Amino acid sequence: MRLDVIFDPNAVLKEYTILQEAEKNGLISEMIAYAQDFMEEAVRQPEGHELGYYNNRTFQLRSSIGAYIFKDGELVWMQGSPENISLIEDAIPRGLTLVAMVGKDYASYVESYGYNVISDYGDLLLFDLTPVFRSYGSTTSQKGNILKGF
């Protein structure tokens, strides 16, 4: 009996590509779950200065909150205001990118007075990627480019 080992670079490359895709898809699912938590908290936060939150008078600030996931510059998932995409799409690097933002320029002014708009929920987007890499191997972890926050 003889065992021949034939090295086929194309097959290896194909397998590597499949692993890369699986890992990226796993990451995207994970990112979506955290982004949804962020949106839930940011859009449905309480109102009232006495509680440390702004008063939602016009709904413009709250309705401009959004979360977006880009894969190699292409939008693959979003929740919230579509108007923000034009503000950020030119700055998206290659790889996987998660952006959570509020699309009104006065949001920072509101927060300067101590009323949370989205910053309190930024930590919801600091998540542990270890389980995803364990599931799929870390074939492309060094290539992942995940921006957390704002």
Add this chain to the structure above:
Amino acid sequence: MEKYISSDKVIGIVYSLLTSINIPIYVRTKPTKAADDEYIVINTLAINSDVLQSCRVNVNYHCKDLYVDDMGYVPDMANLDSNTNTIINLLKRYTGSGTHTYTIDFIGQETFSEENINEHFSNVKFKFNYINK
């Protein structure tokens, strides 16, 4: 949770670190009767209750605009710049000494206009972290 600290305690700590600045410092809001040309207001967003407690701290340096004959009111750029730098240098990368287990990280800065009262203010943002053990 016995060593849990409140956002008011955080403001007190930041206040104590800024006392070397010879400018009135107010907590949360400026008192209605105060009529200073320049002053600092410290406020925070909510603090969490995790083992690593953290919250955003705003240190706002307010400064009356200057009146220029041909132009009207303009921001006092020299004062805004120099006092912003003083605040940043006093607080950035601050690590509590002794038994204190907190750190302060500089996040960013923006200057806003308050046109109605001829004033600008520099909003210096920090993140306060405290190990609640």
